[in-house]
Amino acid sequence: MTFPQAPALPEEFDKLMRRMRLPYMRKAAPDVLATARAQRWDPAEVLRLLIAEEVVGESGRRDHATCALGSGASTPAPASQLPRNASR
Template structure:
């Protein structure tokens, strides 16, 4: 059995599909159109199949994006931190600790007027 030859999309159709951002439909269109010509499909069936291909591709992209945001890579979780012992000659020294904020400790800061005076 021979399959119909998939021709490239006409330039105008390719440009329009790029403009409205239909990458999955643009990728599937040459094969679908060749099959539709060979089997004399109804135009509505061609559109249904192309739109279904685009929806499937977008759903897959959404799943990949959600999976990535739910389970970020280990490097993205520690981005911007200094590994323990890096840049220090002391054993077990990690990133320098910041002093506690006066707002967190409940102590007043010098030069700030409070209602306690």
């Protein structure tokens, strides 16, 4: 069984999510919005679901990056946290 494809996001909404760097939310938004319209969801539920999708996607990306570094490695400290007199 195939389902109809969700309509594309409005251009302004897509631009805002690209600018804010929300790739997981942008990917999920067309289906979530189509379902929300069809089922008459509360707007707060739509926002909760889209934000949760972004959080899950970002945490998965971080977990993947941590695994790629190896079990004993940690992420390097940002330059702003390095001592000022550190030798390079």
